[in-house]
Amino acid sequence: xxxxxxxxNAFHQSRPIIPCAQCGDTLFAPEWSExxxxxxxxxxxxxxxxxxxxxSMVCYPEPHxx
Numbered sequence: 426x427x428x429x430x431x432x433x434n435a436f437h438q439s440r441p442i443i444p445c446a447q448c449g450d451t452l453f454a455p456e457w458s459e460x461x462x463x464x465x466x467x468x469x470x471x472x473x474x475x476x477x478x479x480x481s482m483v484c485y486p487e488p489h490x491x
Contacts (some may be wrong), residue, residue, distance in 0.1 A: 443470065447477035455481075 443452045455468035460466075464485045471478045 443481070445470070445472035445475060445477055446479045448472060448475040452473040 444450065445452055450472055451477045452470050452472060455459070457469050459467045459469075461467055464487060466483045468481050469478065470481065
C-alpha cells in the first residue's frame with residue numbers, strides 16, 4: 426500500500442497566512458484565542474520580529490435551519 430503524497434505547497438494553501446500588521450512578517454499562531462460565543466473567535470497576535478501586538482476576529486455564519 427502506498428500513501429498519497431501532498432504537493433509541497435498544499436499545507437500552506439490549507440491554512441491562512443497572517444502577516445504582522447506592522448512589519449509584514451509571517452505569523453503562524455496566535456498568542457491566545459478567546460471564544461466569544463458559538464460563532465465568534467478573537468485572536469491576539471504578537472510578532473516575534475518587531476514585538477507588535479494586534480487582535481483579529483473570526484466570525485462564522487449562522488447555520489441554516491434544516
